[in-house]
Amino acid sequence: MSPILEARNLQKAFGGLKVIDDVSLRLEPGDRVALIGPNGAGKTTFVNLVTGNLRSDSGDVLIGGASVTHSGPAERAHRGLVRSFQVTRLFQDMTAEEHLALAILERDGKTHRLAGSYRAMPQVMREIGILLSTLGLGTVAHRKVREIAYGQQRLLEIALALALRPKVLLLDEPAAGVPQSDTGRIEAALADLPADLAVLMIEHDMDLVFRFARRVVVLAAGAIIFDGPPQAVTRDQRVREAYLGSYANVRRAH
Amino acid sequence: MQSALSVAVDALAYGMVLFVISIGLSVTMGLMRVVNLAHGAFAMIGGYIASYATQMLGIGYAAAILLAVFGTIAIAIPIERLLYRRIYGAPELTQVLMTIGITFMIIGIANYVFGPTLKTIPLPGELRGALDLGFRSIATHRIFAILCGLAVAALLWFLIEKTAFGIKLRASVDNASMAAALGVRTEIIYAASFAVAVGLAALGGVVGAELLPVEPYYALRYMVTFLVVVSVGGAGSIPGALVACLLLGSIDTAGRYWLPEFGEFFFYLSVIVIICLFPRGLLGRRA
Amino acid sequence: MRAGQSTRRVSTDLVGIAVILAAAGIGFLLFPDNLALLTRIIALALLVLSLDLVTGYCGIATLGHAALYGAGSYAAGVAAAHFAISDPLLMTLAGITAGAAAGLVCGLVILRATGLPQLVLSIATVYLFHELANKLSSWTGGSDGLSGISPSPLLGLFAFDLWGRTAFGFGVALLLVVFVLLRILARSPFGMLCRGIKEDPLRIRSMGASPYRALAKMYVISGAVAGAGGALNAISTQVVGLDSLSFTLSAEALVMLVLGGTGSLYGALTGTVLFMLFADFVSAASPFHWLTMVGALLVAIVLFAPKGLYGSISDYLARRRGTA
Numbered sequence: 001m002s003p004i005l006e007a008r009n010l011q012k013a014f015g016g017l018k019v020i021d022d023v024s025l026r027l028e029p030g031d032r033v034a035l036i037g038p039n040g041a042g043k044t045t046f047v048n049l050v051t052g053n054l055r056s057d058s059g060d061v062l063i064g065g066a067s068v069t070h071s072g073p074a075e076r077a078h079r080g081l082v083r084s085f086q087v088t089r090l091f092q093d094m095t096a097e098e099h100l101a102l103a104i105l106e107r108d109g110k111t112h113r114l115a116g117s118y119r120a121m122p123q124v125m126r127e128i129g130i131l132l133s134t135l136g137l138g139t140v141a142h143r144k145v146r147e148i149a150y151g152q153q154r155l156l157e158i159a160l161a162l163a164l165r166p167k168v169l170l171l172d173e174p175a176a177g178v179p180q181s182d183t184g185r186i187e188a189a190l191a192d193l194p195a196d197l198a199v200l201m202i203e204h205d206m207d208l209v210f211r212f213a214r215r216v217v218v219l220a221a222g223a224i225i226f227d228g229p230p231q232a233v234t235r236d237q238r239v240r241e242a243y244l245g246s247y248a249n250v251r252r253a254h
Numbered sequence: 255m256q257s258a259l260s261v262a263v264d265a266l267a268y269g270m271v272l273f274v275i276s277i278g279l280s281v282t283m284g285l286m287r288v289v290n291l292a293h294g295a296f297a298m299i300g301g302y303i304a305s306y307a308t309q310m311l312g313i314g315y316a317a318a319i320l321l322a323v324f325g326t327i328a329i330a331i332p333i334e335r336l337l338y339r340r341i342y343g344a345p346e347l348t349q350v351l352m353t354i355g356i357t358f359m360i361i362g363i364a365n366y367v368f369g370p371t372l373k374t375i376p377l378p379g380e381l382r383g384a385l386d387l388g389f390r391s392i393a394t395h396r397i398f399a400i401l402c403g404l405a406v407a408a409l410l411w412f413l414i415e416k417t418a419f420g421i422k423l424r425a426s427v428d429n430a431s432m433a434a435a436l437g438v439r440t441e442i443i444y445a446a447s448f449a450v451a452v453g454l455a456a457l458g459g460v461v462g463a464e465l466l467p468v469e470p471y472y473a474l475r476y477m478v479t480f481l482v483v484v485s486v487g488g489a490g491s492i493p494g495a496l497v498a499c500l501l502l503g504s505i506d507t508a509g510r511y512w513l514p515e516f517g518e519f520f521f522y523l524s525v526i527v528i529i530c531l532f533p534r535g536l537l538g539r540r541a
Numbered sequence: 542m543r544a545g546q547s548t549r550r551v552s553t554d555l556v557g558i559a560v561i562l563a564a565a566g567i568g569f570l571l572f573p574d575n576l577a578l579l580t581r582i583i584a585l586a587l588l589v590l591s592l593d594l595v596t597g598y599c600g601i602a603t604l605g606h607a608a609l610y611g612a613g614s615y616a617a618g619v620a621a622a623h624f625a626i627s628d629p630l631l632m633t634l635a636g637i638t639a640g641a642a643a644g645l646v647c648g649l650v651i652l653r654a655t656g657l658p659q660l661v662l663s664i665a666t667v668y669l670f671h672e673l674a675n676k677l678s679s680w681t682g683g684s685d686g687l688s689g690i691s692p693s694p695l696l697g698l699f700a701f702d703l704w705g706r707t708a709f710g711f712g713v714a715l716l717l718v719v720f721v722l723l724r725i726l727a728r729s730p731f732g733m734l735c736r737g738i739k740e741d742p743l744r745i746r747s748m749g750a751s752p753y754r755a756l757a758k759m760y761v762i763s764g765a766v767a768g769a770g771g772a773l774n775a776i777s778t779q780v781v782g783l784d785s786l787s788f789t790l791s792a793e794a795l796v797m798l799v800l801g802g803t804g805s806l807y808g809a810l811t812g813t814v815l816f817m818l819f820a821d822f823v824s825a826a827s828p829f830h831w832l833t834m835v836g837a838l839l840v841a842i843v844l845f846a847p848k849g850l851y852g853s854i855s856d857y858l859a860r861r862r863g864t865a
Binding site for chain 1 (some may be wrong): 725728729730731733734737740741743744747749750751758
């Protein structure tokens, strides 16, 4: 199968520090990939390079075979590359319904309409209804974001991403900061993602990684050190060193 | 048509006066991130004090400068304590409104106390003449203004690069919360920088009175010029401010001599072009 | 639920229209000899509404908004004085077109930067327009102002009379039309997009929208509204001066907007009316005290009513209703 998202030899340095050093990655439709790595490994930087929020020093990004290396985040989003944010960045004064309406209208190229309202567009309303009920947000449809619980905000992040009908979805720690009682909902939402969607998820919670991912990519010190099935990752010597190396040294010193 | 030399001298003098007044604004903007539209008002207060001291009290020029600098600082510090403190870290619009409000009040009060007329600060004999270069002569006052600008640049460079205060100041500009965590008392650094900035504004107001005449609308008339200089140079950058002052001073002076019918058209056109090309200013720090 | 919401929206619009008409009626009864002042308030209200579109709805701080108003004013004036287009509706159309064009130019320039440089760009553009109008004195009359504007009767029926009744009526009608259109705009998909951009432009970009394009478009719309105000000014006073393109007018418009409260059409209207009435009473007494008072007013708003008078009062009422 041809890759829907391809990163080729991406490099990024801040000052003299190489944060991403020659990283390549391919995602195919239906992929469920977890991107893990120790703190400071460059995971978020990598996602920002892929989405166009940061410009890479060299290398290419392709969506569906076409280069988007020189396009900004807006153009990449329109081509089907959608992300969620690590810290929820929702619009505090907008209702959940308005968020989804905005995303759907933007996807359909209707946000530049100067009159009318999404409420008068039956198709948009129907789609909003489906998204809200899929993610269990029906009860907060008309609440402003500032008034809804954090776990629900994370669910709304996912709904918002789905409303853009992505081909590739980048999830940056979708369950971070969510109380234990609500993580089940988020996991269910992840399990229900469309089958042909390619998903790349940054996550620290290894339980979630093992349940969700069919492929794990480990980033350490700006380079990919492992790319394979979840069962193999814990047995990999380099991964063990990258994660445990510092502790092992401490042990030895004692 | 004016000779190129006299235009150049005027441009240099004007640029240096702009530098003396606006460098304080640049440093405080880089440090406290306050868009201070009232900076020109402090230069104007300096001008009024010096004018009053020389005309009414018969004090000498040098003493009047000192009185103006310290008098303006004395007036500005309560304003900083009472009003500026409230807008550190506030949205830009809030800062703009507060400082425009302060400017309007100062203009209104100056107008009420001193009247709408232009105030002069008589120069001492030594600065009144002209220096004969043989083929041309240059007004001594222009040379004095240029020297003042150079002296301020040199002193600031020394203060910022070579003293303990300078180290703390640079640390606070770079990262205020980190500096505070390292034990730098940033609020004292802020207050001291504000005082230095206001004092320099007052100095520039007095020394530059020949080029920027002291009258109540001074604060509004040149508000934009000072802001433009800081923005073009890049907030917080001394070399940037120097380059911007000399560049914009030259454009403005040349325009006034050679194309007076265009007014300040070319001045503002170049401001727009420069900022569009360098949105962070000529020598501004990267975000 | 949905039907209820939309009827509530329409009814608040009707209340708005009724309030504007009532205010106009009260003004007409209170100041029968000074309708020119009321018409000027309406013209400036259009400028302040226009400013609210970019500052209140999109979060752009600008001190150069009079450029759009002045462009409209001069376009309407030049059309009448040099091209014999004296029909007031065509003059207004000229003003709207020129305002929108000026909005496009200013928007493209001002949106190049953010923060302090953006503020400085806005100031530089209004000065540039001012200097240009001064230089093109054969068209604009330069510092003497542009005169020779005599609009023909409105719709061929109502002549512009000495007391300014026709101008006032025309102004009220223009304001109502703009108000209704802006209410529609605020609720539209585009209005929603702009709210999003104000809060988090980066997030909007990752949803696929370009903030620059949207804001430039809003600048054009804003220019059309300001241009309509400028044209009304040219039609009612029959002269256009350089002050209509000034930094001072830009700053005053910002003060009016903030006095009322940004981000709501009612706030913009309230601020304009209060400021202008205040100005009329105080500045007649003494221009010196006028500036001091405006300054004190600004400082007081920042310290005590940061949401403006309308914003603070409606917040207070909402809280009372919440606790009751």
